[in-house]
Amino acid sequence: MHEYSIVQGILDAVIPSAQQANANRVLAVRLRIGDMTEVVTESLMFLWDIACEERGELVEGAELVVEEVKPRSACVVCGTEFEHDRLHVRCPKCGSAQTLLLQGRELEITAIDVDV
Template identity: 55%
Template sequence: MHELGLVSGILDVAIKTAREAGASRVVSVSLRIGDMAEVNEESMDFAWDILREDDPLTAEAEMQVEYVRPKSVCVSCGHEFTHDRFHLRCPECGSGQTVLLAGREMDIVSMEIETPDDDG
């Protein structure tokens, strides 16, 4: 279950960033994860619920995830197309020579924090 490691890394970045900003808490972390990264959604949610409680800054933080469908371009004909994890052949010309444009990303897109000034 590599999701535990992923969530641990995400929370490390969130906590470090929040501390540097003088935050009193992390409200939410928004992620963009490609389908080709093979992340299990239920495992991510489970790991988030468990690991976020390890630090008071993230104890109540929400995780928002946008899952990105794979998108490739055909080297032979230039056609761009979306697909699942297994069907990488160009639907236009049938070529197997394609380059993945999107679908492997694993990015922290944004973070919402609360500062002591926001509390009162």
């Protein structure tokens, strides 16, 4: 499952940095997720709680805060920049389907809140 490996990957990054900061507990992890990644936020949240419990005290009960990033593209033909959803990537001005994705594929940890 796609979301499962993402959650494990996040924890693999979060746990060592929390330990390095001498944290007693991770309170929250903030993520930016682009809509084009096709990550299902609800599944991510659900798996997050389970995985945190498995990993023990340090991350138990940590909150996952997801900021969703709307996809944005530029038209290669006329240069118009526009927001769109996952399925409709077409220039609203000239109708071209030749577009360049500017944002929407993010999957990054922006902050880790810890209790020290």
